[in-house]
Amino acid sequence: MRRIWMVFAVLCLLCTSCTPQAPLTQSFLALDTACSVKLYGGATEARLRMAVSTVEEYERLWSRTVPQSDIARLNAAEGEAVALAEETSALLETASAWMQETDGAFDITVAPYKELWETASAVPSEDVLREAGQRVGAEKLLSSPWRLADGASLDLGAIAKGAVADKLCERLKADGCTGALIDLGGNITALGRKPDGSPFHVAIADPRDTSKTLLTVAVTDVTLSTSGSYQRFYELEGRRYSHILDPKTGHPVENDLLAVTVIAPCGADADALSTACFVMGFDKGKALIDSLDGIEAVFVKTDGAAVPTDGVPFC
Numbered sequence: 001m002r003r004i005w006m007v008f009a010v011l012c013l014l015c016t017s018c019t020p021q022a023p024l025t026q027s028f029l030a031l032d033t034a035c036s037v038k039l040y041g042g043a044t045e046a047r048l049r050m051a052v053s054t055v056e057e058y059e060r061l062w063s064r065t066v067p068q069s070d071i072a073r074l075n076a077a078e079g080e081a082v083a084l085a086e087e088t089s090a091l092l093e094t095a096s097a098w099m100q101e102t103d104g105a106f107d108i109t110v111a112p113y114k115e116l117w118e119t120a121s122a123v124p125s126e127d128v129l130r131e132a133g134q135r136v137g138a139e140k141l142l143s144s145p146w147r148l149a150d151g152a153s154l155d156l157g158a159i160a161k162g163a164v165a166d167k168l169c170e171r172l173k174a175d176g177c178t179g180a181l182i183d184l185g186g187n188i189t190a191l192g193r194k195p196d197g198s199p200f201h202v203a204i205a206d207p208r209d210t211s212k213t214l215l216t217v218a219v220t221d222v223t224l225s226t227s228g229s230y231q232r233f234y235e236l237e238g239r240r241y242s243h244i245l246d247p248k249t250g251h252p253v254e255n256d257l258l259a260v261t262v263i264a265p266c267g268a269d270a271d272a273l274s275t276a277c278f279v280m281g282f283d284k285g286k287a288l289i290d291s292l293d294g295i296e297a298v299f300v301k302t303d304g305a306a307v308p309t310d311g312v313p314f315c
């Protein structure tokens, strides 16, 4: 039985009422979640089909559960190097940089911990977590060529949705699309502008009641990535545990945050950072975002207070 539960409707799109022309829209399941693409300027059925097949193409490349994906082959290679697509190599570079920059709060080698929590029927013991921890850590991921040491394995769940959105935006722009909203499981990317030249309005939901809006931002050419324990969780022994794991202990994160939304021009950066900030907690997470140019965030603390960084583009 699957032990991970999902709650959708993390971020809501508030656009249709203010656009003269309804977007061409396609909803679909991919990347283990609910996705949708809305095309505004330059919308055609062919572009919509291209958008869906692009998401599916990158899922086949980066999902660890698709048997012949680059990540599945790397995980199964027992320390040997495997030939990877250029895009995979570039994504591993980006992920490695954020692993360093976040002092290991974001760590794509958490897969052994994730497998434990995913398949457990009871909370894993410290001994079991310690054993799995021997296969976790940035030093297990070796480059030039990429390979994995000591039985390690990768999971790109904290960065892939943002990276797929980046790839889709590249293709849509090159194809002449001037405005689109892409929702990959609550990670929202706004490409360009609405046909009247105005930015897109995106609502950030209240993690305590996702039918309510916490605040709304006006955005163009950014991704909003949200990480929180309310979105997906493991249910064990009658309790919910966050699907975001502390790579230093293997335990699900439990701190002073309910959720973090990061707003950044690069989707992969937004995605990696929202996961990292959620692990780091409010003080360290906010200090990290404050130190990064052009990247903003909204932190929602456990008491429900929303704390935005200085440059959040409120409507």
Ligand code: AMP
Pocket: 105, 106, 107, 108, 110, 114, 155, 156, 157, 158, 159, 226, 227, 228, 232, 243, 244, 245, 246, 247, 271, 274, 275, 279
């Ligand atoms: P996100 O929803 O972007 O915060 O990503 C969460 C997903 O990334 C989880 O479902 C795991 O697959 C994986 N993950 C969990 N904890 C971490 C972590 N500390 N660093 C990187 N990936 C993680």
Ligand code: MG
Pocket: 157, 158, 159, 225, 227, 270, 271, 272, 273, 274, 275, 276
């Ligand atoms: Mg993430």
